[in-house]
Amino acid sequence: MQIPSDGFSETTAPLAEPSVVAVAPDVVRYAPGKFHFEMIRSELEEVVGPEHISTAGPDRLIYSCDWFWPPQMWLDRGQPLPMPDYILHPGSPEEISAIMEIANKYRIPVIPWGGGSGTQGGALSLYGGIIMDLKRLDRIIEINEQAMTVTAQAGINGTQLEWALNERGFTLPHYPASANCATLGGYLAPRGSGTISTKYGKAEDLVMSMQVVLPDGRIMRTPQVPNHASGPDFMRLFLGAEGTLGIITEATMQIDYLPEARLLRAMLFDDMMKAIEAGRRMMVHRLNPMVIRLYDPHSTASLVKETLGLDLAGGYMVIGFDGDPDIAALQEEKAIRICSELGARDLGREPGERWWNHRYDFYYPPKTLKFPWMYGTTETVSTFDKIEGLWLAQKQAVEEGYRDWGVRYIAHFSHWWHWGAAMYSRFIIEAPPDDPEEALRLHNRIWNAAVTASLENGGMINEHHGVGLKLARFMRRQYGDAWPFLQMLKRAIDPNGIMNPGKVGFGR
Amino acid sequence: MIDNFTEIIDNSRHNLMSRHVCPVGNITRLETLTPHGWAQLIALERRGLSVWNEETVDALYRCADCGSCRAHSVYDVALPEAISAARADIVKQNAAPPSVYEMERILGMWENPYEQRRPEPADGTGDTALFVGDDTYFLKPSVLEAALELLRSVGIDPVLIGKGRNTGYLASSLGLPGVAWDLAQANLEELKATGAQRLFVLSPGAFFAFNQMYGERLGLALPAGVELLEVIPFLADQLKTGKLRLKQTSDPTVYAYVDPTHAVRVKARAEAPRALLAAVLPEPVRELFWRDGRAYPCGDLALEFTQPDIADALTRERLADAARTGAEGVITEGPGSLAHLERHAPAYDLRVRGLYELLAEQLAP
Numbered sequence: 001m002q003i004p005s006d007g008f009s010e011t012t013a014p015l016a017e018p019s020v021v022a023v024a025p026d027v028v029r030y031a032p033g034k035f036h037f038e039m040i041r042s043e044l045e046e047v048v049g050p051e052h053i054s055t056a057g058p059d060r061l062i063y064s065c066d067w068f069w070p071p072q073m074w075l076d077r078g079q080p081l082p083m084p085d086y087i088l089h090p091g092s093p094e095e096i097s098a099i100m101e102i103a104n105k106y107r108i109p110v111i112p113w114g115g116g117s118g119t120q121g122g123a124l125s126l127y128g129g130i131i132m133d134l135k136r137l138d139r140i141i142e143i144n145e146q147a148m149t150v151t152a153q154a155g156i157n158g159t160q161l162e163w164a165l166n167e168r169g170f171t172l173p174h175y176p177a178s179a180n181c182a183t184l185g186g187y188l189a190p191r192g193s194g195t196i197s198t199k200y201g202k203a204e205d206l207v208m209s210m211q212v213v214l215p216d217g218r219i220m221r222t223p224q225v226p227n228h229a230s231g232p233d234f235m236r237l238f239l240g241a242e243g244t245l246g247i248i249t250e251a252t253m254q255i256d257y258l259p260e261a262r263l264l265r266a267m268l269f270d271d272m273m274k275a276i277e278a279g280r281r282m283m284v285h286r287l288n289p290m291v292i293r294l295y296d297p298h299s300t301a302s303l304v305k306e307t308l309g310l311d312l313a314g315g316y317m318v319i320g321f322d323g324d325p326d327i328a329a330l331q332e333e334k335a336i337r338i339c340s341e342l343g344a345r346d347l348g349r350e351p352g353e354r355w356w357n358h359r360y361d362f363y364y365p366p367k368t369l370k371f372p373w374m375y376g377t378t379e380t381v382s383t384f385d386k387i388e389g390l391w392l393a394q395k396q397a398v399e400e401g402y403r404d405w406g407v408r409y410i411a412h413f414s415h416w417w418h419w420g421a422a423m424y425s426r427f428i429i430e431a432p433p434d435d436p437e438e439a440l441r442l443h444n445r446i447w448n449a450a451v452t453a454s455l456e457n458g459g460m461i462n463e464h465h466g467v468g469l470k471l472a473r474f475m476r477r478q479y480g481d482a483w484p485f486l487q488m489l490k491r492a493i494d495p496n497g498i499m500n501p502g503k504v505g506f507g508r
Numbered sequence: 509m510i511d512n513f514t515e516i517i518d519n520s521r522h523n524l525m526s527r528h529v530c531p532v533g534n535i536t537r538l539e540t541l542t543p544h545g546w547a548q549l550i551a552l553e554r555r556g557l558s559v560w561n562e563e564t565v566d567a568l569y570r571c572a573d574c575g576s577c578r579a580h581s582v583y584d585v586a587l588p589e590a591i592s593a594a595r596a597d598i599v600k601q602n603a604a605p606p607s608v609y610e611m612e613r614i615l616g617m618w619e620n621p622y623e624q625r626r627p628e629p630a631d632g633t634g635d636t637a638l639f640v641g642d643d644t645y646f647l648k649p650s651v652l653e654a655a656l657e658l659l660r661s662v663g664i665d666p667v668l669i670g671k672g673r674n675t676g677y678l679a680s681s682l683g684l685p686g687v688a689w690d691l692a693q694a695n696l697e698e699l700k701a702t703g704a705q706r707l708f709v710l711s712p713g714a715f716f717a718f719n720q721m722y723g724e725r726l727g728l729a730l731p732a733g734v735e736l737l738e739v740i741p742f743l744a745d746q747l748k749t750g751k752l753r754l755k756q757t758s759d760p761t762v763y764a765y766v767d768p769t770h771a772v773r774v775k776a777r778a779e780a781p782r783a784l785l786a787a788v789l790p791e792p793v794r795e796l797f798w799r800d801g802r803a804y805p806c807g808d809l810a811l812e813f814t815q816p817d818i819a820d821a822l823t824r825e826r827l828a829d830a831a832r833t834g835a836e837g838v839i840t841e842g843p844g845s846l847a848h849l850e851r852h853a854p855a856y857d858l859r860v861r862g863l864y865e866l867l868a869e870q871l872a873p
Contacts, residue, residue, distance in 0.1 A: 054538070056540075056563050056567075057558075057561075057563050057564065058540050058549060058558070058563050058564050058567040059538065059539070059540045059567075061540075061548075061549075061552060061557070061558060062539050062540040062545045062548055062549070063539055063540075065548075067522065067524070072522055075548075075551075075552060075555070075557065076551075076555070077555075078555040078556050078557060079557075080557055087538075089537055089538075113539075115524065115527065116524070116539055117524050133537060133538075133539065135537035136537055138537075155537075157527075157528050157534075158528075159528040160528055160534075163797070163802075164797070167797075178524070179528075180524065180525050180526065180527055180528040180529075181524035181525070181527035181528065358582075360525070360582075361582045361583075363525055364523065364525050364581060364582040364583055364585075365519030365520060365523050365581075365583065365585050366515075366519050366583060366585070367582075367583065368519075368523070370518070370519060370522070371518065
């Protein structure tokens with residue numbers, strides 16, 4: 001397909017000529033000319049009002065990119081990206097429903113947009129179409145103190161939701177690094193994790209029920225509780241679907257009281273295998289830590305040193321317990337004993353508290369990873385019997401395969417379960433190719449190597465960032481015999497293929 | 509003086525970590541009108557993917573230059589300063605909104621945007637000066653009267669400078685550094701001529717201008733040895749030591765306190781107005797959701813003159829926030845913020861009171 005280069009620097013008019021498209025066998029592609037474009041615009045304006053639709057050049061440019069490295073790099077090197085045609089801000093599920101009807105009628109791609117903070121290219125407008133920015137759906141509908149739930153619209157900003165809950169003594173115990181920019185819908189759509197997911201679960205574990213607008217415009221509510229024996233759990237279809245099966249417009253989430261106590265502490269291990277074993281024992285003995293964060297020696301020497309100012313060597317582990325002060329203290333005591341038995345040095349409370357208070361500092365400039373560096377977060381998750389081998393295999397695949405590029409591989413174990421752990425690994429190349437196409441190819445080859453290592457060693461292709469565009473090509477390998485089933489679901493729910501095309505492996 | 513603008517812009521274009529506090533981004537919900545959106549527009553123009561035309565310039569001038577993004581930047585990245593510098597480039601290219609060039613002419617001639625009157629000359633010398641500014645002088649002279657009464661009650665009678673002159677912030681924010689420099693220099697020369705060793709200002713906006721903006725954006729500094737103080741925190745200290753004595757009002761109105769524009773730029777000043785209010789109000793003041801370190805500005809910003817719709821929307825959002833607390837009135841001390849709140853308050857059925865005026869009324873005998 002020829003990507004329309006509408007000469008943003010020449011004109012702020014919409015697409016100057018129709019896209020030349022490759023037509024899928026049974027789907028008519030969206031291919032507007034100026035006339036058609038304006039007719040559709042009028043129809044969309046009828047739904048949301050002229051003040052809530054934009055086709056302005058600056059808006060199309062800014063909405064063309066999310067937090068995925070390749071499109072950011074593309075723009076950084078002065079290359080244009082595919083852009084959306086319309087940016088809509090619907091004010092209600094009914095408006096979204098009406099937009100879906102139009103989108104189906106004209107086969108216009110629809111890409112839901114929360115905070116635009118996704119790292120997987122899930123919000124890119126590969127084929128133009130409509131960006132559906134959900135931030136006007138930002139109300140808190142109810143805080144139910146008896147049921148300990150909050151019901152809010154999906155476009156509410158994560159940190160603003162948390163502030164509102166804090167004012168009543170509550171918290172939504174989902175603390176991702178992206179909370180300042182992500183939305184509630186963005187928490188759920190890719191199945192995100194947060195700092196304290198080890199104790200409280202991922203976003204998908206905290207959701208009670210959702211309202212979803214289906215691709216055909218129907219507005220649907222899932223059952224009011226997630227745990228029951230009343231038929232298949234179809235709510236979970238939309239968790240991880242990243243907007244390919246429908247748009248989450250509202251969610252009811254479990255909340256907690258702000259904890260009375262939070263006890264943080266840091267340990268230092270000489271032996272990473274023993275450190276992983278310490279984490280495993282804490283989990284299988286149900287000590288219920290809110291966080292175990294274990295940094296490999298490379299991360300300790302770089303990330304931990306730079307962000308926290310701690311000059312240490314080895315596996316740096318932060319453990320945290322919260323809740324009732326007496327219970328938390330006892331859990332911490334037992335965890336310290338486990339760590340000591342496995343050779344850890346107890347660094348005390350202060351380094352752990354410093355980590356907690358500065359855990360997001362790394363995401364602020366100038367400390368954050370930035371151009372011209374190439375980087376990717378190749379995180380994965382597996383069971384305890386495989387995680388060490390997975391770490392070493394992925395490390396070897398990346399370090400040995402791309403040594404000539406001076407690649408650095410760092411990892412930390414970020415989220416833990418009774419059965420295993422997530423490994424938050426990263427590759428960094430400080431001097432990637434200048435040519436954007438060459439850089440993109442190198443980037444994708446490294447990803448191929450890292451993900452292949454994951455798949456071949458018992459890991460999943462991703463743990464909490466989602467699939468998006470970045471990992472779409474691995475979905476068939478990931479699911480094997482089950483993949484046709486997922487494709488069948490997609491075709492049944494979205495027969496016109498308008499929902500976030502090109503993502504999550506569903507293609508176009 | 510800050511000049512690493514390219515680095516700041518390149519670091520900010522993918523930074524979403526201050527997204528949650530950007531008032532324009534929150535009110536418009538438009539990704540373009542966010543700290544990273546503005547930085548990206550500037551970065552992409554430099555990379556040839558965009559040009560400064562009416563649409564892109566309009567978008568860039570919708571940044572409020574309120575300082576919220578910088579206040580929430582862990583490493584104090586000076587994005588507002590970089591945006592101001594980008595606007596200066598746009599002005600040089602003759603691509604800025606017409607209102608900017610009109611303001612250049614007005615400020616050059618009258619040194620204020622409100623009336624065709626030049627500042628009243630400062631006269632007198634003394635160890636303490638007080639910067640009046642243009643918003644106080646032309647919009648809310650009652651603020652000055654009340655502030656002077658309060659200062660005199662604790663034995664301070666300052667020489668007045670900047671009577672009707674803008675700090676220079678307006679010009680700097682619009683991308684007119686030359687005009688900003690002239691205004692700032694005029695203020696500093698008046699200060700120097702008084703011989704004062706202490707300079708009082710009436711609002712966090714003026715404090716920001718003298719304390720930070722002059723140095724970072726214009727390369728100017730206060731005369732050596734001059735201590736800069738904002739009146740409200742000073743009065744709160746005087747209250748604590750017992751030198752300032754206040755009595756409670758009998759006004760039964762339930763008030764919400766509105767942190768004035770630019771309050772987020774001044775660290776550790778939030779408690780002071782609240783402590784003063786606790787001394788005079790019978791009922792605790794209601795708190796807005798957007799308060800203290802995350803306070804939105806009111807519309808008394810440069811974009812009042814370029815994008816008045818956004819300025820009005822910001823002020824209305826403050827009032828809506830106050831209304832949601834159940835308050836019957838709002839109180840603030842910034843003269844510009846007061847003027848904007850008064851303009852829109854009737855629509856929310858809210859009374860507006862100035863903090864200085866209230867405190868002066870409640871001076872104990």
